[in-house]
Each structure stands twice: as C-alpha cells, then as structure tokens.
Amino acid sequence: MYLITGASGGLAQTAAELLLKSVPADQVVLTTRAPGNLRSFADRGVHVRYADFAEPGSLQAAFTGAERMLLVSTAQVGSRIGFHRAAIEAAGRAGVRYLAYTSIVGAGIEENDAVVCVEHRATEAILRESGLRWNVLRDSQYAQAVAYFIAPGAIAAGEMVGAWGEGGVGFVSRDDCAAAAVGALLGRGEDDRAYEITGPEQLTYRQICALITEISGTDVSYKPIGDEEQYAIFDSLGVPREYDADALAASPIPWNSDDMVSFSRAIRIGHMASLSDAVLTLAGRAPRSMRSVLEEAAATWPPAPAGVEAAR
Template sequence: MYLITGASGGLAKTAAEMLLESVPADQVVLTTRSPGKLQSFADRGAHVRYADFAVPDSLEAAFAGAERMLLVSTAQVGSRIGFHRNAIEGARRTGVEYLAYTSIVGAGIDANDAIVCTEHRATEAMLRESGLRWNVLRDSQYAEAVAYFIAPGAVARREMVGAWGEGTVGFVAREDCAAAAVGALLGRGEDNRAYEVTGPEELTYRQVCTMIAEISGVGIEYAPISDDEQYAIFDAIGVPREYQEDMSSSPIPWNSDDMVSFSRAIRVGNMSSLSDAVQTLGRRSPRSMRAVLEEAASTWPPAGAALQPAPADRVEEAAR
C-alpha cells in the first residue's frame, strides 16, 4: 500500500488526488491530524487514518500495512526535525520499505545557513541513516508563494521590496511538486537519490517583478534591501525574530530569522537550481512562473488599494 502523510494540507492533498489516478483507492493510506477533512477520500475507498507526529504512539496504527510512504514535510520551524524523526522511526518500526521526503532546494549545500535548509538537511541525514530505501525531493520555492503573497503587495504599493538581491530561483508550481512526489512514490526514480524539483527556468526577483508589472499593467519598482532593513520591516509589524510555539500574535506565521535567512540564501546563490525532475518523475512539463502569475492576477488588488490579510488556507498552502 501507498501512504501519504499530512494529507489534509495543500501539497499532500494534491498528491493524493494524483495517486488515485494511478492506483486503486483501497491501496492508498492518507494520514492527518484532522480525518474529517478527508471524508471525500474515505468515501472513495481510501484508508484515512489519524496520525500526529507529536504523538509517536499514534503512528504505528496509522502506518500499518504501508510499504511505500511519502513524508510531506511539516511547516513548523523549530519543531520540524523532531516531528520528522518520529515519522521516520515510525515508518521503520511498522515495516515501511521506501520513503520519499519533500525537502527544499539548497538543503544539499552545507554552507547554506538558511534555517529552513538546515532543518531539511538534518531530516535528509536521518533518512539516509534509517535503513529504508529513499528519495529526497528538494522542491524549489513555490511560484504560488510569489503570486498570491508577494505580488498583491507589489501591485498595491507599486514597489517590490525584499532582500533577494539578484539571486536566481527555479520557481516551481506546487502541483508540479506533487506530481514529482507521486512519481517517486510510484517508483519512477532511482532509489537512494536526491532530486531537485524546479520549474522550467531560473529567474531573479527583479525579473519576476517585471512580469508582475506587465501582467497587472501597473508600474512597479524593484527595491532591493539589506538583511537589517528587512528585519526592521518585520520588527515594525510585530513579527518575532525567533521561532515561538505560539505564533498567533504574529501577522505572518513565520519568524523573521527564518524569512531573512531564506532571502539571504537566494541572494548569495544558494537557492539556484534547474532540473528536469518534474518531467522525469511527474511525466509532465512544469508550469512557468508567468503562467502561475497570470492565473493569480484576478486576485490582485488595484494599485493604491489597502491590502487585506491573506486567507488562512492560502497561508498554510504557501508554507515551506
């Protein structure tokens, strides 16, 4: 049987839909902390089970009978490593033979000190030492994170401000990441290998800014800033610098150390990558950044409009 963790989340739910196009529903196990959110999958014959990585005792029953597993990384900076350790150990104990893990581009560079990359790098090391057959899927930055979170502010303010400099990113559509992950789960990859999962081209944020301006018809200035200036912006709106277990008082669900270190990694070239993994594993052509931006454009505000907080589901879907 095939198992996907965190299946009520955006990437995992998309992967579940794709997996059901290839295998019978009774061969699919979907785990989540909120089984009620997956009733439609249960109605189609998939096995929906409760699992919480923070509760290791819940994992044996959740993973029982699964042979091939997709571990979709959690979004909780600061607790991610421990949760992933519990999931990998639970998989090993219950007889899972193969595990694919969604990591991030840049995790394979030891000098890359972006917090998100150091946490994924630690999980990759645990997976290599687990005794399981494995694949690591190092996803590039989601194109949707730009299209639905950064672009609206750039259009409204006529300015795109950030500490990304002129570093390049192989922005990738989330559904393409899901397709690659399902391909690995189905055995299309080479065991015990990391795959970098990217879109069809590498772009700087300056180039993306130009695209947003062209699509919106609004003149937008690209404004590179330093790490210290980025911290000051986050400080001013009440974003904590370090990870906190309760981020409910923050206007953004990520701490600024995480976000600034990620921007710096882009700026210095540690997030640059281009690959054919979407084609190889997902058997599809990856969507372009422009295509994702054009799809999102109807949600952008007019220039000068007041920005509204992003919906909670969109925030969750964009989390790395």
C-alpha cells in the same frame, strides 16, 4: 499500499488525487490530525487514519500496512526535525520499505545556513541512515507563494521590497511538486538519491517584478534591501525573530523573521538557484512556467491604488 502524510494540507491532497488516478483507492492510506477533513476520500474507499507527529505513539499503527510512503514535511520551525525523526523511525517499525521526503532546494549545500535548509538537511541525514530506500525531493520556492501572496502587496505599494538581491530561483508550481512526489512514490525515480524539483527557468525577483508589471499593467519597481533592513520591517510588524509559538500566534505573519531573512539571504548568495529536469523525469510532464502561474493569479490581484502609475 501507498501512504501520504499530512493529507489535510494542500500539497498532500493534490498528491492524493493524482495517486488515485494510478492505483485503486483501497491501496491508498492518508494520515492526518483531522480525519474528518478527509471524509470525501474515505467515502471513495481510501484508508484515512489519525496520525500526529507530536504524538509519536500514534504513528506506527497509522503507517502499518504501507510499503511506500510520502512524508510531507511539516512547517513548524524548531520542531520539524524531531517530528520528522519520529515519523521516519515509526515508518521503519511499521514495515515501510521506501520513503520519499519533501525537502527544499539548497538543503544539499552544507554552508547554506538558511534555517529551513538546516532543518531539512538534518532530516535528510536521518532518512539516509534509516535503512529504508528513499528519495529526497528538494522543492524550489513555490511560484504560487509569489503569485498569490507577494504580488498583490507589491501591486498595491507599487514596489517589491526584499533582501533577495539578484539571486536566481527556479520557481516551481506546487502542483508540479505534488506530481513529482507521486512519480517518486510510484517508483519512477532512482532510489537513494535526491532530486531538485524546479520550474523550467531561473528568475530573479527583479525579473519577477517585470513580469508582474507586464501582466498587471501597473508599474512595480524592485527595491533590494539588506538583512538588517528586512529585520527592521518585520520588527515593526511585531514578527518575532526567533521561533516562539505564542508570539507567532499573535504575529501577522506565520513565520519568524530569522527563518524568512535567512531564506532571503540564501537566495541572494545563490544557494537556491538550482535548475533541473526532475519534474519531467518523475511526473512525465514539463513544469509550468512562472509566467503561467502569475497569469492565472492575476484575476485575484487588486487594482493599483491612486498614485501608482500604469505601466507603459
């Protein structure tokens, strides 16, 4: 049987739908902290089981019977490594033979000190030492994060401000990440190796601004800033610098600023600039372009406010 964790999340649900196109429903296990959210899958014959990485005792039974597993990484900075270790160890005890893990581009660079990369790199090491067959799927930055969350604010302000410098990113569609993960789960890759999951081209945030300007018809300029300026912006918004669950509950942004600033710095110095054909290898299709994702999102963008010039 095939198992996908965190199945209430967007990437995992997309992966589950793709997996069901290739294998019978009774050969699929989906685990989640909220089984009621997956009733539509259960109604189709999928095995939906409760599992919570924060409750290690819930994991082995949830994973039992599965031979191939997709471990979708958690988002909890500070807790991620422990959660992932618990899941990998439980998978081994449950008889899982192969595990694919969704990591991040840049995690394979030892000197990359971005918080997210440090934590994913630690999980990768745990997986390599687990005795399981494995693949690490190092996803690049989601194109949708730019198209649906960064672009609207940039259009409203007439500028995009950030500490990314002129670093390139192989922005990738989340759907392509899901398709590549399912390809690995189905055995289309080579065991015991990492794959960089990227889009078809590297782009800088300055180039992203040019695309947004072209597609929206509104001038969006690019304003690169340094780390301290970026920290000051987050400080002014009440975003905590270090991970603190209580402080983040009151924050307008669900990530602490050490995480976000270190990620931007990694882009700026070139640690996130990977580019590969892994989507084609694992998913059997070419990855979507950043332009196509921006064009799809454009219908959700706000009109430019008064005082922001139209692009000529």
